[in-house]
Amino acid sequence: MIFRQLFDPVSSTYTYLLGDSGEALLIDPVYEQVPRDQALLQELGLWLLTTLDTHVHADHVTGAWRLRQRCGSQIALAAAVDAEGVTRPLRHGDRIDFGTRHLNVRATPGHTSGCLTYVLDDESMAFTGDSLLIRGCGRTDFQEGSPQQLFASVHEQILTLPAHCLLYPAHDYRGITVTSVAEERRFNPRLGGDVDIGDFTGHMNNLNLPHPKLMAVAVPANLRCGQPEGGAALATETPDWAPLTLRFSGVWEIEPMALLEHGATFQIVDVREAPEFIDRLGHLPGAKLVPLSQLTGRLDELDRERPVVAVCRSGVRSAQASVLLTKAGFGQVANLAGGMLRWRTEGLPVALDAV
Structure with a gap:
């Protein structure tokens, strides 16, 4: 039981x-x-x-x-x-x-x-x-x-x-x-x-x-x-800016394929360290590198009016970044489910260029 x-x-x-x-x-x-x-x-x-x-x-x-x-x-x-x-x-x-x-x-x-x-x-x-x-x-x-x-x-x-x-x-x-x-x-x-x-x-x-x-x-x-x-009818509380799933941790997640299909206007924030950004896993095209250790000090570099998707290697650090962004007042935040490992496993496009 x-x-x-x-x-x-x-x-x-x-x-x-x-x-x-x-x-x-x-x-x-x-x-x-x-x-x-x-x-x-x-x-x-x-x-x-x-x-x-x-x-x-x-x-x-x-x-x-x-x-x-x-x-x-x-x-x-x-x-x-x-x-x-x-x-x-x-x-x-x-x-x-x-x-x-x-x-x-x-x-x-x-x-x-x-x-x-x-x-x-x-x-x-x-x-x-x-x-x-x-x-x-x-x-x-x-x-x-x-x-x-x-x-x-x-x-x-x-x-x-x-x-x-x-x-x-x-x-x-x-x-x-x-x-x-x-x-x-x-x-x-x-x-x-x-x-x-x-x-x-x-x-x-x-x-x-x-x-x-x-x-x-x-x-x-x-x-x-x-x-x-x-x-009164129950109002929808699931964010409508992307197909998201709420995890028990309280973090909204987006699947890799959904991000590929809907993410053209999103801010992709990669919270790994700089060497990881260009390692064999690469990074998402158009992603902005903001290491988790620097995130709270660089919030002004992000547009609060646009959705933000946080990315890391496995989804752990980016889940923490999602929580930090939400607490900082960003209203549209999601974590990439499975991170770059999942993205690469599904054969989705990556970039290898430096910052």
């Missing part, structure tokens, strides 16, 4: 990818991170079957609708929420298949009325949303939350899993990535040890936390599964 834990730094949200036999699920996708998630799915050769949200989030907008537009994936969310756009309403005891594996659905309300926990078939891992965080839990003061319900949910549906079961929350604000049933039974200050329902309820009812900053935007959007208000 393929497992990846992804992170959104703005909302401190963890998104989880599970894959088996070419099929995948995404748990708690984030709207802004959809290009990243789609790139990873493509690189791993996975077909996205379903997105699953653990609950209606108040601190970010889900990527469920956006991924459905791009991948045709089902949208799964608790039936109790009655959200618009859900294609698979989930109830306690449901099963979600992917490849030869599956997740079991457990209703764990309390943080909100529609919280779910997803448990892997062998009970080696579970995805708890905000019902149980690492040494904590989600608040219970909005979206029909209830400390009494949450206490029961955690103790009856999560902490009854095997002690070795790894628990993956929807958020962590300290960078901690995983815990276990055994740890939370013993060390969770709100729900573990000898804490009883009176202790827990008294604690939760006196948190006096401000509402999440994005709550007024995120909750209504998530009740539409992330679809923009008014049913």
Whole structure:
């Protein structure tokens, strides 16, 4: 089974990818991170079957609708929420298949009325949303939350899993990535040890936390599964100046043949060192030599209004150059996939002249 834990730094949200036999699920996708998630799915050769949200989030907008537009994936969310756009309403005891594996659905309300926990078939891992965080839990003061319900949910549906079961929350604000049933039974200050329902309820009812900053935007959007208000169509975000592919690293790449066909008006920036520019690999006709070590000091030599394609021997240094150019404000930047090695392998024209 393929497992990846992804992170959104703005909302401190963890998104989880599970894959088996070419099929995948995404748990708690984030709207802004959809290009990243789609790139990873493509690189791993996975077909996205379903997105699953653990609950209606108040601190970010889900990527469920956006991924459905791009991948045709089902949208799964608790039936109790009655959200618009859900294609698979989930109830306690449901099963979600992917490849030869599956997740079991457990209703764990309390943080909100529609919280779910997803448990892997062998009970080696579970995805708890905000019902149980690492040494904590989600608040219970909005979206029909209830400390009494949450206490029961955690103790009856999560902490009854095997002690070795790894628990993956929807958020962590300290960078901690995983815990276990055994740890939370013993060390969770709100729900573990000898804490009883009176202790827990008294604690939760006196948190006096401000509402999440994005709550007024995120909750209504998530009740539409992330679809923009008014049913707006998804605008294309793939650059239209060339046929490009987004890599999981966040770098846009152009294939050698596509560059040959479309690159007459592009700025080709070769970021190798000067001796490499005229070695046996040669360089692209019309390329400008700007070694990576000099790039940030020579940005004024490039036209910010024209697309830039960065090139090196294998595509590694030029990927770094692409990131630097993008951060410097260049809006149309791509990396040549495979660099000069790939260009020569495909028998495309080269130049050998000096700088």
